[in-house]
Amino acid sequence: MGDHTDQRRGSRSDVIVIGAGLAGLACATDLCAAGRTVQVLEASDGVGGRMRTDRRDGFLLDRGFQVFNTSYPQVKQRLRLPELRLCPFTPGVLVHGATGRRRFTDPTRRPGAAKDLLPGRLASGRDLLALSVLSARDLFGPVSAIRRGADRTTRTALADAGISDELTETFLRPFLAGVFLDDDLETSSRFFHLVWRGMLRGTQCLPAAGIGAVPGRLAERLPPGTVRPGTPVEALTDTGVLLADGTERAAGAVVVATGPAAAARLLPGLEVPATRTVTTYYHAMPSAESPLREPALLIDERRRLLNTCVLSEVAPSYAPAGRALVSTSVLGADVPGREITLLSDLAEVYGTNTASWQPVSTYTIEGALPVMTPPWPLTRRAGQGAGRYVCGDHRATGSVQGALASGARAAREVLRDTFGPGPELS
Structure with missing residues (x-):
């Protein structure tokens, strides 16, 4: 008993973050930037979560x-x-179909491929116009318009935009299935528009x-010793967390930054998506x-x-x-x-x-x-009461942006609720 007490006292932090994926690393970065002491406890042997x-x-x-x-x-x-x-990657995608291989690309990025977008090669002139109008709105319109818009399935949003079933089935459904892991286009249309906007504005x-370099760079910005790999958490306690080896760590607040299944185990009653x-x-x-x-x-x-x-x-x-x-x-x-x-x-x-x-x-x-079926909230509160918080892409959107933004929100709520006004985050 005395050994456990010594370990609790010796390892007390302002905040414990459970999970060293993107959300947990973003949360820890913002908390450290605000002058808080943080331990990031990671069950596996390295950072990144699903991004390794x-x-x-x-x-x-x-x-x-x-x-x-x-x-x-x-x-x-x-x-x-x-x-x-x-x-x-080459802008756009190649589509294998019954008539061979076709290229679907943004002609503003690859003018030489514009001939592939002539009406009749990939789609009708009407479909190309409808897709161009949808793309222009997502590219140049305010993101607030997407966030405030009615949330439907992606399939419904494409049909309402005037895009034919033929183009949806031959290009958009196969392509978006790989983005959303959703073969039926049931994903939230709000999320679709945000992703489409990101693709048009950015480079893939x-x-x-390797992709693991992304969380690796985030982890490098944390103070040495902040991330503790090989440290699985068994349960939350009134004063912090209980580790799988039976020891305890104390903290003023605990942020669960795991996947949805682990989060539901650590926070009984937490509603998580499929x-x-x-x-x-x-x-x-x-x-x-x-x-x-x-x-x-x-x-x-x-x-x-x-x-x-x-x-x-x-x-x-x-x-x-x-x-x-x-x-x-x-x-x-x-x-x-x-x-x-x-x-x-x-x-x-x-x-x-x-x-x-x-x-x-x-x-x-x-x-x-x-699984992001409508209506899908683009962000959810992190606080779960009694100094407990949760973040991850399942609390926002299934994307790098969603995971990082969810971690940032958790840090803001922790600072506001637990420590009061503090240094302004960048």
């Missing part, structure tokens, strides 16, 4: 395919983008060192001969997969010299025989023989994104 990168046999393997968007306000505020050595990239699962397969080719000679995202009109790309074309650092690395994501968990079927589908999509493609790794990410 493994290195295996010279390959960089993100834990599930992810794309980094440069336009998010929280990203601009918190990160020095040149430090990430960002490698851009990957850090040269989540979606995705599986990403990595394949290497025995030579550097790439099946796609550009850093483009490729989608399938038949929706046999969410998306696929040659990662080593986007960022050569993802594969060792003389090799090429392909990433392919599908909805749901991995099941026996699925990879064999997938390789057959990829042979058709890429127009090449995949018999020599070598499996590198498979990642099934449960709880990859919250």
Whole structure:
């Protein structure tokens, strides 16, 4: 008993943050900037949560395919983008369909591809006009108009914008399924418009060192010793937290910055959304001969997969010299025989023989994104009473922006409720 008391006294902090994903790191950064002492307790062996990168046999393997968007306000505020050595994707996407491969792109970014947008090649003139009007509103209109707008399903919003079922089924549904992990376009239209706005305003990239470099940079800004990896929390207590090893840590406030399932376990009664699962397969080719000679995202009109790309074309650092690395994501968990079927589908999509493609790794990410059906609140309060708070993308939107903004909101509420007026956050 005396040992536990000594540990509680020796490790007391102003705030304990449970989870070192993007939300937890953002929350801790803002609290530290306000002069508070913070411990970030992370159950796993490193920072990032679902945003981590493994290195295996010279390959960089993100834990599930992810794309980094440069336009998010929280990203601009918190990160020095040149430090990430960002490698851009080709603007737009390639669509594999019954008539071959077509390119859907923003002609303002790639004027040479404007011929692909001639009426009849990808869509009718009426569809192109409707999509252009929708895009102009999202690109140039105030974000407040999106936030205040009626929330419907994305499918309903596209139909109301005058976009035909044909264009929705051949391009928008296959493309957005990979963004939302939602094959039926049931996702909140507010979130769709925010994401579409971000895509139009920003550049889709990957850090040269893998997607894990993003939380890595955030963690580097924290005071040394703030993040404690390998420290799982068993429960919250009246004075702080109980660790899985039976010891306790005390704090004036506790912020639960985990995924929804863990948050519900630590905060009984917390309402959390359902989540979606995705599986990403990595394949290497025995030579550097790439099946796609550009850093483009490729989608399938038949929706046999969410998306696929040659990662080593986007960022050569993802594969060792003389090799090429392909990433392919599908909805749901991995099941026996699925990879064999997938390789057959990829042979058709890429127009090449995949018999020599070598499996590198498979990642099934449960709880990859919250299910965001309308009406979906774009932000939720963090406070849960008695010095307890919660944040994460499930409390905002399923995106980098949502996770960071939720962490920032939790920090503001902690400072307001627990410590009163303090230094102004940047």
